[in-house]
Structure formats: structure tokens, C-alpha cells
Amino acid sequence: MQFHMIAGGPTPVAPFSHAVETDGFVFVTGQMPDTPAAPGVLPEGIEAQTRNVMENLKIVLAGLGLGLEHVTMARVYLTRFKEDYAAMNATYRSYFAEGRLPARTCVGVTGLAYDALIEIDLVARRPEAP
Structure with missing residues (x-):
């Protein structure tokens, strides 16, 4: 098992x-x-918060030699679920290729660090060596 901190x-x-x-x-x-x-x-x-979260996820993935195309599962946490769900989905969707959306769970929560509106975590899979 490897524990990664991305410079x-x-x-x-x-x-x-x-x-x-x-x-x-x-x-x-x-x-x-x-x-x-x-x-x-x-x-x-x-929208702006979703973009920042996705860009941060891309930074972490890139630091590991991966990209969003390697994501198999995403979990989205929203503090204002009813108000923000549709707009978050539109922004989130723009980060993935057509027909290549990862599995996903999205839940409403009562609070996040920094009083953020959104947090997203991911599971990715390394491509198998040829």
C-alpha cells in the first residue's frame, strides 16, 4: 500500500x-x-466551487500519473442538495468524455470543512501494463 502526498x-x-x-x-x-x-x-x-473541486482532483490524479479518464467511482457531498444539485451536475458532467461517466453517489450533508458547498472524493484504477 502506498500513501501519497502530492507536491x-x-x-x-x-x-x-x-x-x-x-x-x-x-x-x-x-x-x-x-x-x-x-x-x-x-x-x-x-458552479465555481465544483470547478475548483474538480481541478483539485485533477491535480492529485496528475501527481500520480493519472487523469479523470481513470476514475471508476465518485462520491459527491452537497450542503444545499435541492438548491445546487442541477447546477453541480452540469459543471461536473463537463469534466468527463461523452459516454465515460464514472459510477457515482451524491448525498446531502449538514456541513463540510470551510463551510464549503461541495466536496468530492474519487476511486481510480491504474491501467494494466501491456
């Missing part, structure tokens, strides 16, 4: 690794909607 990656809000890898699977910790350049500073609105 230049998002600043952790708690004691965790950016990702843990075992048997070809990569479990990426839920990312927040701040940026590595401005930890704890969140943009307004669900």
Missing part, C-alpha cells in the same frame, strides 16, 4: 493523505473548493 497539491484540512493506492486502485481523498494558491478561500456559488 503542490491542495492543502489538507485534516490529517490525511491526498491518495492511498493498493492493488492498482487509487482512493483520492475528498477535495475542497479552495485552491493550492489560496487555502481556505472559497469562491461564491456551486
Whole structure:
């Protein structure tokens, strides 16, 4: 098992690794909607926060030589589920190729770190060597 911290990656809000890898699977910790350049500073609105979360996930994946095309499962957490679900989906959807959406769960929660509107974690799979 490998525990990964990505240089230049998002600043952790708690004691965790950016990702843990075992048997070809990569479990990426839920990312927040701040940026590595401005930890704890969140943009307004669900679209901007969703974009920041997805960009943070891309940073972590890239640090491991992976991309969103390797994602098999995503979990989305929303603090304003009814209000933000449709707009989040539209933004989230734009990050994946047509017909290549990972399995996903989306749940409403009562709170997230930094009072964020959204957090997303991922499971990815390394391609098998030829």
C-alpha cells in the first residue's frame, strides 16, 4: 500500500493523505473548493466551487500519473442538495468524455470543512501494463 502526498497539491484540512493506492486502485481523498494558491478561500456559488473541486482532483490524479479518464467511482457531498444539485451536475458532467461517466453517489450533508458547498472524493484504477 502506498500513501501519497502530492507536491503542490491542495492543502489538507485534516490529517490525511491526498491518495492511498493498493492493488492498482487509487482512493483520492475528498477535495475542497479552495485552491493550492489560496487555502481556505472559497469562491461564491456551486458552479465555481465544483470547478475548483474538480481541478483539485485533477491535480492529485496528475501527481500520480493519472487523469479523470481513470476514475471508476465518485462520491459527491452537497450542503444545499435541492438548491445546487442541477447546477453541480452540469459543471461536473463537463469534466468527463461523452459516454465515460464514472459510477457515482451524491448525498446531502449538514456541513463540510470551510463551510464549503461541495466536496468530492474519487476511486481510480491504474491501467494494466501491456
